[in-house]
Amino acid sequence: MSTTSQAVSGRVFAPYSVYKGKAAFSVDPVLPTFTKMDSGFLRVKRKGVILLTFWPAIGERKYNWEKRQKFALSPTEVGSLITMGPNDSSEFYHDPGMLSSNAGQVRKSLSIKALADGNGYFISLNVSNNILKTSERLVVPVTAAEFAVMKTACSFALPHLMGWDRLTNQLPQSGPERSSKVDPRYLDVEWDK
Amino acid sequence: MSTTSQAVSGRVFAPYSVYKGKAAFSVDPVLPTFTKMDSGFLRVKRKGVILLTFWPAIGERKYNWEKRQKFALSPTEVGSLITMGPNDSSEFYHDPGMLSSNAGQVRKSLSIKALADGNGYFISLNVSNNILKTSERLVVPVTAAEFAVMKTACSFALPHLMGWDRLTNQLPQSGPERSSKVDPRYLDVEWDK
Amino acid sequence: MSTTSQAVSGRVFAPYSVYKGKAAFSVDPVLPTFTKMDSGFLRVKRKGVILLTFWPAIGERKYNWEKRQKFALSPTEVGSLITMGPNDSSEFYHDPGMLSSNAGQVRKSLSIKALADGNGYFISLNVSNNILKTSERLVVPVTAAEFAVMKTACSFALPHLMGWDRLTNQLPQSGPERSSKVDPRYLDVEWDK
Amino acid sequence: MSTTSQAVSGRVFAPYSVYKGKAAFSVDPVLPTFTKMDSGFLRVKRKGVILLTFWPAIGERKYNWEKRQKFALSPTEVGSLITMGPNDSSEFYHDPGMLSSNAGQVRKSLSIKALADGNGYFISLNVSNNILKTSERLVVPVTAAEFAVMKTACSFALPHLMGWDRLTNQLPQSGPERSSKVDPRYLDVEWDK
Numbered sequence: 001m002s003t004t005s006q007a008v009s010g011r012v013f014a015p016y017s018v019y020k021g022k023a024a025f026s027v028d029p030v031l032p033t034f035t036k037m038d039s040g041f042l043r044v045k046r047k048g049v050i051l052l053t054f055w056p057a058i059g060e061r062k063y064n065w066e067k068r069q070k071f072a073l074s075p076t077e078v079g080s081l082i083t084m085g086p087n088d089s090s091e092f093y094h095d096p097g098m099l100s101s102n103a104g105q106v107r108k109s110l111s112i113k114a115l116a117d118g119n120g121y122f123i124s125l126n127v128s129n130n131i132l133k134t135s136e137r138l139v140v141p142v143t144a145a146e147f148a149v150m151k152t153a154c155s156f157a158l159p160h161l162m163g164w165d166r167l168t169n170q171l172p173q174s175g176p177e178r179s180s181k182v183d184p185r186y187l188d189v190e191w192d193k
Numbered sequence: 194m195s196t197t198s199q200a201v202s203g204r205v206f207a208p209y210s211v212y213k214g215k216a217a218f219s220v221d222p223v224l225p226t227f228t229k230m231d232s233g234f235l236r237v238k239r240k241g242v243i244l245l246t247f248w249p250a251i252g253e254r255k256y257n258w259e260k261r262q263k264f265a266l267s268p269t270e271v272g273s274l275i276t277m278g279p280n281d282s283s284e285f286y287h288d289p290g291m292l293s294s295n296a297g298q299v300r301k302s303l304s305i306k307a308l309a310d311g312n313g314y315f316i317s318l319n320v321s322n323n324i325l326k327t328s329e330r331l332v333v334p335v336t337a338a339e340f341a342v343m344k345t346a347c348s349f350a351l352p353h354l355m356g357w358d359r360l361t362n363q364l365p366q367s368g369p370e371r372s373s374k375v376d377p378r379y380l381d382v383e384w385d386k
Numbered sequence: 387m388s389t390t391s392q393a394v395s396g397r398v399f400a401p402y403s404v405y406k407g408k409a410a411f412s413v414d415p416v417l418p419t420f421t422k423m424d425s426g427f428l429r430v431k432r433k434g435v436i437l438l439t440f441w442p443a444i445g446e447r448k449y450n451w452e453k454r455q456k457f458a459l460s461p462t463e464v465g466s467l468i469t470m471g472p473n474d475s476s477e478f479y480h481d482p483g484m485l486s487s488n489a490g491q492v493r494k495s496l497s498i499k500a501l502a503d504g505n506g507y508f509i510s511l512n513v514s515n516n517i518l519k520t521s522e523r524l525v526v527p528v529t530a531a532e533f534a535v536m537k538t539a540c541s542f543a544l545p546h547l548m549g550w551d552r553l554t555n556q557l558p559q560s561g562p563e564r565s566s567k568v569d570p571r572y573l574d575v576e577w578d579k
Numbered sequence: 580m581s582t583t584s585q586a587v588s589g590r591v592f593a594p595y596s597v598y599k600g601k602a603a604f605s606v607d608p609v610l611p612t613f614t615k616m617d618s619g620f621l622r623v624k625r626k627g628v629i630l631l632t633f634w635p636a637i638g639e640r641k642y643n644w645e646k647r648q649k650f651a652l653s654p655t656e657v658g659s660l661i662t663m664g665p666n667d668s669s670e671f672y673h674d675p676g677m678l679s680s681n682a683g684q685v686r687k688s689l690s691i692k693a694l695a696d697g698n699g700y701f702i703s704l705n706v707s708n709n710i711l712k713t714s715e716r717l718v719v720p721v722t723a724a725e726f727a728v729m730k731t732a733c734s735f736a737l738p739h740l741m742g743w744d745r746l747t748n749q750l751p752q753s754g755p756e757r758s759s760k761v762d763p764r765y766l767d768v769e770w771d772k
Contacts, residue, residue, distance in 0.1 A: 012613070013622045014742030016654070029743060034205070043206045075209070079341035148658035149737065156738040158342065159349040163207030164222060227398070236399045268402070272534035351535065352542040356400030357415060420591070429592045461595070465727035544728065545735040549593030550608060 015053075016153060018146055023138040024063050025054040025123065027150055029157040030072070048161030050078055050154055052110065054125045054138040069127050069138060071110045073154075075161050082155045086118040086144065105130045119144050208246075209346060211339055216331040217256050218247040218316065220343055222350040223265070241354030243271050243347055245303065247318045247331040262320050262331060264303045266347075268354050275348045279311040279337065298323045312337050401439075402539060404532050409524040410449050411440040411509065413536055415543040416458070434547030436464050436540055438496065440511045440524040455513050455524060457496045459540075461547050468541045472504035472530065491516045505530050594632075595732060597725050602717040603642050604633040604702065606729055608736040609651070627740030629657055629733055631689065633704045633717040648706050648717060650689045652733075654740050661734045665697035665723065684709045698723050 015026035032048040055068040071094065073081065080090050094108045106129050113122045124139040142150070159165050208219035225241040242265040251257045264287065266274065273283050287301045299322045306315045317332040335343070352358050401412035418434040435458040444450045457480065459467065466476050480494045492515045499508045510525040528536070545551050594605035611627040628651040637643045650673065652660065659669050673687045685708050692701045703718040721729070738744050 011620045012742060012745040013616075013620060014611075014745060016741055032207075037206075041204045041206060075342055076336075076338050079345065080338035082345065083337060083341040143655075144662065145655050145659035148662040149654055149741075152658065152661065152734055152737050153741060153743055155345055157743060158345050162209055162342075162346060163205060164346055164350060166205040166207060225400075230399075234397045234399060268535055269529075269531050272538065273531035275538065276530065276534040348538055351538050355402055355535075355539060356398060357539055357543060359398040359400060418593075423592075427590045427592060461728055462722075462724050465731065466724035468731065469723060469727040541731055544731050548595055548728075548732060549591060550732055550736060552591040552593060 016149060018140060018142055019061075019063070020140045020142075021057060023054055023056045023140050025052055025125075025138070025140050027052055027153065029153075029161065032161060032163045034163070042166075044163040047075055047163070048157075049073055049075075050081075050157065050161070052125070054140065056138055067136075069108075069125055069136060071108055071125055073110075075158060078154050078158050078161065081112070082151050082158070084112065084114075084151075087114045089113045089121075102131075115141075121147055209342060211333060211335055212254075212256070213333045213335075214250060216247055216249045216333050218245055218318075218331070218333050220245055220346065222346075222354065225354060225356045227356070235359075237356040240268055240356070241350075242266055242268075243274075243350060243354070245318070247333065249331055260329075262301075262318055262329060264301055264318055266303075268351060271347050271351050271354065274305070275344050275351070277305065277307075277344075280307045282306045295324075308334075314340055402535060404526060404528055405447070405449070406526045406528075407443060409440055409442045409526050411438055411511075411524070411526050413438055413539065415539075415547065418547060418549045420549070428552075430549040433461055433549070434543075435459055435461075436467075436543065436547070438511070440526065442524055453522075455494075455511055455522060457494055457511055459496075461544060464540050464544050464547065467498070468537050468544070470498065470500075470537075473500045475499045488517075501527075507533055595728060597719060597721055598640070598642070599719045599721075600636060602633055602635045602719050604631055604704075604717070604719050606631055606732065608732075608740065611740060611742045613742070621745070623742040626654055626742070627736075628652055628654075629660075629736065629740070631704070633719065635717055646715075648687075648704055648715060650687055650704055652689075654737060657733050657737050657740065660691070661730045661737070663691065663693075663730075666693045668692045681710075694720075700726055 013028075015028040017024060017026040028051045030049045030051050033045045034042040035045040037043050049072040052071045052073065053068050054071075055063050055065050058064045071092075073092070077092050080092075084090060090112045092110045094110075095103060095106065096108065097103050097105050106127065109126045111122070111124045111126070113124075115121060120141060120143045122139060122141050124137060126135070126137050128135040206221075208221040210217060210219040221244045223242045223244050226238045227235040228238040230236055245264045245266065246261050247264075248256050248258050248261040264285075266285070270285050273285075277283060283305045285303045287303075288296060288299065289301065290296050290298050299320065302319045304315070304317045304319070306317075308314060313334060313336045315332060315334050317330060319328070319330050321328040399414075401414040403410060403412040414437045416435045416437050419431045420428040421431040423429055438457045438459065439454050440457075441449050441451050441454040457478075459478070463478050466478075470476060476498045478496045480496075481489060482492050482494065483489050492513065495512045497508070497510045497512070499510075501507060506527060506529045508525060508527050510523060512521070512523050514521040592607075594607040596603060596605040607630045609628050609630050612624045613621040614624040616622050631650045631652065632647050633650075634642050634644050634647040650671075652671070656671050659671075663669060669691045671689045673689075674682060675685050675687065676682050685706065688705045690701070690703045690705070692703075694700060699720060699722045701718060701720050703716060705714070705716050707714040
């Protein structure tokens with residue numbers, strides 16, 4: 001019983017990790033947060049993301065987690081990723097200090113580039129940091145099978161990132177029967193403003 | 194504990210919103226309602242819809258929510274949307290006063306039109322109101338990535354709109370074992386009327 | 387509280403219905419049944435089906451439910467349906483009395499035939515009953531959008547028909563940590579017989 | 580009440596089985612296991628797999644379960660399977676004794692080979708055992724419909740094998756409202772290391 005409630009309320013770590021020669025990366029969903037409104041209803045406060053974490057190899061099968069770099073895909077960027085065909089490429093640009101006094105000081109770009117034979121992708125993260133005067137590039141080649149896992153898992157996660165999985169927890173709302181035989185075409189919903 | 198039950202029973206607002214230069218729109222699932230029958234069983238009373246809400250821009254990054262217009266996609270219209278290819282276009286017509294004394298007074302049409310390069314769509318809502326003598330047109334261009342989010346989220350939501358997600362909450366029905374080795378091909382279900 | 391438990395334990399009716407000129411049909415998932423084994427574990431006793439019910443029109447927007455005919459798609463037949471392209475056709479044959487003394491007396495066939503323009507299908511159910519000396523044919527044309535709803539909903543339902551949705555209800559199994567850095571490739575599972 | 584908790588905590592057996600002339604095989608998901616960390620959080624200890632079990636025919640509609648052979652598909656191998664087109668083929672190699680003193684003594688390979696007409700696949704499992712001096716080959720032809728069931732069910736199962744379905748059980752995290760109108764692009768998540 002106590003196990004159940006801990007399982008339900010606790011954070012679960014279940015990253016999908018890919019280890020290759022020069023670097024590794026993991027894919028991990030981060031759920032949205034909610035705010036309770038005065039009405040008692042919940043509203044999504046911050047949407048969820050797919051968090052990509054890259055860290056470099058420092059020897060055979062040895063990796064340096066301390067030098068990890070992160071890139072958080074928004075739901076729309078996830079939409080880009082899950083529609084990529086075997087010959088498509090995508091590039092995303094982030095400024096994690098955007099809208100703050102740190103704007104422009106750290107620039108990140110994530111590139112997903114199809115291999116010429118269509119059997120995989122190069123995924124690379126570039127981070128240039130004007131404060132620390134550093135510029136890093138972490139590249140991981142992924143196979144078509146690994147990218148398929150990423151696409152399937154991200155498609156599964158997308159409604160959860162948006163908060164739409166909350167749909168499944170609603171109680172049925174009962175009310176008086178309306179026995180129209182003609183499809184009412186959901187009139188009420190549209191008529192009200 | 195009280196948080197859980199509020200989360201479960203409360204309405205959750207989690208629209209997917211797209212803001213562009215002339216207007217914005219949001220996509221929001223509305224769950225079906227159920228009626229309890231004399232047998233104690235539940236029946237879907239009104240199917241769920243995907244509610245699209247459009248509202249106009251009135252300046253840079255300023256929008257007028259008071260002038261919003263709604264369009265509710267039925268499950269079958271959602272079926273249209275989620276099967277659209279990159280070069281397809283669709284148009285839906287609604288009369289929210291249909292079957293009432295207001296029939297024909299408000300006409301709405303939603304048009305989804307592929308861009309010539311296949312990299313997105315123009316989504317436009319036209320509302321002509323004979324009572325108020327108004328005619329409005331709200332247009333939002335969406336990228337392929339934004340449309341992919343809409344398609345994935347609407348595909349996820351569709352079984353919920355239909356009430357089919359209730360399937361997952363059934364208890365197992367136990368009974369005496371039947372140890373036939375040959376596939377009974379579900380004889381009983383078809384034989385009964 | 388009582389509403390919840392009734393919602394959870396009660397049967398929910400949520401058919402997807404299509405009404406056309408000559409006939410109507412509905413699509414309705416029927417869940418598997420389970421048997422408890424001596425070990426306390428559950429085993430699927432009878433797999434679920436997608437139940438198709440057809441009934442004829444007897445006038446404008448009037449249908450005769452008493453003359454309904456049923457056809458239950460097995461999981462593998464659902465697999466056929468959900469992979470149909472816009473120009474594909476399928477036909478399924480059932481003998482609901484198979485393996486009993488009624489074998490061969492009632493024959494049913496369901497045909498799904500693509501329209502020449504690829505924008506929909508003719509779905510027809512033929513039932514010939516040697517006992518009653520009757521032969522009936524019920525035909526419903528469906529649009530591409532209606533078929534898309536059927537495919538999406540049946541894809542959603544398929545794992546439930548198979549009993550695989552039970553996967554999601556498992557408790558985590560805790561145990562001593564194993565800190566191998568190399569992927570163990572799931573050795574134990576395969577090594578045991 | 581007791582039925583519910585047993586249903587939830589107990590193991591459910593729901594294999595998808597295909598019986599053909601020379602052999603049969605079943606497809607069965609095996610969930611991941613979790614470890615509780617010092618923080619109270621859960622971490623995936625061993626990822627789930629799709630377990631394929633093959634066993635030979637020994638007569639008409641008679642099969643020898645004692646001679647079964649297993650092959651466990653990892654999430655990435657499942658990614659390969661679910662992206663196979665009608666003309667694709669795949670082959671997977673396992674050594675269940677890998678990393679132990681039994682390394683190299685048992686070799687397994689699973690081959691999925693498209694039929695020339697694109698209407699199905701030959702699935703064959705080869706097991707050569709140096710200890711027992713045996714070599715076995717079990718082949719089952721599957722139709723396109725049967726393979727579609729496997730792909731749909733494995734796609735459904737994949738996030739569960741990875742532990743990502745745990746996402747759906749989280750409680751909402753409340754907190755003070757932040758009323759920024761501009762998309763904050765998930766700044767915090769990326770800024771922190």
